[in-house]
Amino acid sequence: MQNHGNLFRIFLTTILVLALSACATERTAPPSGLHLYVFNCGTIDVLDLSVFQPGIGKGDHKKLTDSCYLVVHPKGTLMWDAGLPDALAQTPEGKTMMDTFVIKMPKTLASQLKEIGYAPESIKNLGISHMHFDHVGNADLFPHATLLMQKEEYDAAFGPEPAKYGFDPATYSTMHSNPVKTLEGDYDVFGDGAVVIKRMLGHTPGHQALYVKLPKTGNILLSGDLVHYTDNWVNKRVPSFNFDKEQSIKTMEETEQFLKANHAVLWIQHDLEQNAGIKHAPAYYD
Numbered sequence: 001m002q003n004h005g006n007l008f009r010i011f012l013t014t015i016l017v018l019a020l021s022a023c024a025t026e027r028t029a030p031p032s033g034l035h036l037y038v039f040n041c042g043t044i045d046v047l048d049l050s051v052f053q054p055g056i057g058k059g060d061h062k063k064l065t066d067s068c069y070l071v072v073h074p075k076g077t078l079m080w081d082a083g084l085p086d087a088l089a090q091t092p093e094g095k096t097m098m099d100t101f102v103i104k105m106p107k108t109l110a111s112q113l114k115e116i117g118y119a120p121e122s123i124k125n126l127g128i129s130h131m132h133f134d135h136v137g138n139a140d141l142f143p144h145a146t147l148l149m150q151k152e153e154y155d156a157a158f159g160p161e162p163a164k165y166g167f168d169p170a171t172y173s174t175m176h177s178n179p180v181k182t183l184e185g186d187y188d189v190f191g192d193g194a195v196v197i198k199r200m201l202g203h204t205p206g207h208q209a210l211y212v213k214l215p216k217t218g219n220i221l222l223s224g225d226l227v228h229y230t231d232n233w234v235n236k237r238v239p240s241f242n243f244d245k246e247q248s249i250k251t252m253e254e255t256e257q258f259l260k261a262n263h264a265v266l267w268i269q270h271d272l273e274q275n276a277g278i279k280h281a282p283a284y285y286d
């Protein structure tokens with residue numbers, strides 16, 4: 001009986017070790033090919049919708065989501081936008097900003113990355129659509145990532161008058177220490193045309209979007225804040241706080257042509273309803 005007991009224990013231990021190593025392999029080995037993960041990086045309750053659509057919906061409420069993304073390419077990784085700060089998760093009732101937004105973080109980005117086996121410190125590139133507080137909240141999770149930003153955005157955010165552009169340096173204080181690559185146009189991140197930062201000015205001085213060509217899913221443009229929700233996209237409305245209204249309209253029109261020419265779909269990062277139909281991590285698109 002003693003021998004049988006020992007054998008049984010060895011058997012169980014072997015099974016356990018095999019199961020654990022399989023699990024570890026699954027979590028740490030990067031997927032082959034191009035993958036796009038979508039994260040919920042917070043929610044924003046808007047208390048006066050007319051901020052986004054001047055003259056319409058004064059006092060109306062609308063809930064927005066705040067998306068961020070991880071692109072995994074055979075040549076490296078790119079985090080696209082950094083959402084609201086993880087520290088906000090400790091305040092479930094949320095925080096009110098500028099009397100107009102109630103911001104919440106239902107689940108930290110750090111925990112969402114951990115779930116898919118990525119340590120934030122290992123991420124190679126951090127593309128920020130623009131420097132508003134709801135896109136830089138977790139930039140401090142990625143201290144080694146190279147910032148990929150348009151030169152105008154960098155100069156506005158790190159120059160003498162960031163508040164003039166609606167930027168609060170306290171929300172991105174650690175980004176001073178990141179390596180930076182400033183851009184003056186579109187930028188092909190991994191050199192094969194699959195992941196391209198698109199210069200799309202207007203919302204802020206150096207606003208940009210991310211174009212991803214996925215072999216199975218198709219071509220996707222991650223909007224940044226080119227537009228905040230579908231109704232504004234359809235009607236080409238410009239929020240009152242945009243940096244340059246004329247440029248914003250021009251960029252939206254050009255983007256519409258770009259999407260048609262490339263059979264691409266627009267994923268609007270703040271659109272709660274559209275995001276409800278998009279798979280979020282740990283699922284991914286390839």
Ligand SMILES: [Zn+2]
Pocket residue numbers: 132134135225270
């Ligand atoms: Zn935003």
